[in-house]
Amino acid sequence: MEHFDPLFRRESGRMVAVLTRVFGVHNLALAEDVVQDAFCRALEVWPFRGMPDDPSAWLMTTAKHRALDVLRRERTVRNFAPELSHLLDSEWTLVPTLDQAFVSPAIQDDLLRMMFSCCHPRLKEEAQVALVLHILCGFSVGEIAGAFVASHAAIEKRLTRAKKVLAESHRLFDVTRADEFSARLPAVHRALYLLFNEGYHGASPESAVRAELCGEAMRLAALLRDHPLGATPASHALSALMCLHAARLPARVDTAGELHSLFEQDRSRWDRALIAEGQRLLDLSATGPDLTEYHLEAAIAWVHATASRTEDTNWERIVSLYDMLLATRPSPVVALNRAIAVAERDGPAEGLREIRSIPDLERLASYPFFPAAVGELEIRMGRPAAAREHFETALRLARSPMERRFLEQRMAACKLNETQVIP
């Protein structure tokens, strides 16, 4: 896979964040226009003049000059950021104010401000994630729709509404207020977690897109950890779980684009550096009394990461971590994963019993890995015919060619077993 440095996407987030701070959150659309202009300019100039030595600085300077034009032209007819308006009104202070806004530490704060603003309590989680991806990660409507396997119209509607809420919030989130910061932090964690999950488990058939979503979530989580108020145990745990999962990505989808379950992954392909980083962050997260769902998920990923073979996994420990996770954040998917761990510990019959006792099992009706998990256990029960039926159900629910191929292979395994049981 060719590595593509998403320079423009990254710079888009930085520029929109700074410009929204200067223009005011109600002028988000204007900020986006200016950023679009900066990219157009790059597109027109760079092919002829060559790439600048520092493309990021070039884009920032271009955006700044464009912002100065806009401010000079429109300051009499338009309200900009109220907290800066007195500085923007006078030619004496205008340029120094903009110069200050466009320096690196200020931009880091602006990104964080925007991240918290996007996680507005009036917005649903899915809208928050879309907004983060659009504003901070520079994804277009079409690109988000592609990544989430949703319709263009649905994402457009979601974003338009979300931007309206953001624009009506009057002020960007104040990241210097410790009480407000910690009150909104869980929502930010959740949005970043969902963003990562969309990349890791999501439906996009392109593994490059999914890896990029994971990468973006990790980048934003690191940004959060860099802020004194953001460097909490939960933030570290969230980053740890991202690292420990991302470490498995190279083995989860192989070079041929085939999906491999945790049980059959080539563990030598796990990224050791990410595992080490995950461990470091997990250690950092183990301070204070908080034991969040991120701590528990990271701990589960850690147990997997330290087992060199599936059969060496400490399933006892995994089951007990899932027990705690279920108590913290009950969900049928967590319950299903727990049942799979129980099957590893106590055998497939116990696993199937656990699955049948999951409350709100119907919520897993469209999740292909639910019937697939049952199918796996049926194979191990020596009932290949039953297993086949479950895999057929799973196949009907598959969301991408990759999932389909994976499930077809599992069905082929049923056939193999069928011939094996016939004497």
Next chain:
Amino acid sequence: MNQYLFLYRGAERPTSPQDAQQVMQKWITWLEDLSKKGHLQDRGLPLEPTGKVVTGTQRTITDGPFAEAKDIVGGFSIVQAEDLAHAAELSKGCPVFERNGYVEVRPIMKM
């Protein structure tokens, strides 16, 4: 070898940062490729989309380029080619086509 002017006209704005970056990369690659093959005499220059038009015996000055948005010249290059057909062929790899733009190929008169 003869000289030809490529006028890049009417490209639409990119739809996303990623899109802009990819198109930009294609431009750089395309011009570099022309250059490596010895066809690029002058990489040329980009043009601002704004300007003035001066017309008539009265030299009346009006705003903006003469062309409509879909025909505005965004830049130009000078290439070397065997003949006009060859020059037109060389223009086919230009990324302007992906943005609904077009290339006007004009032979430069020999003195």
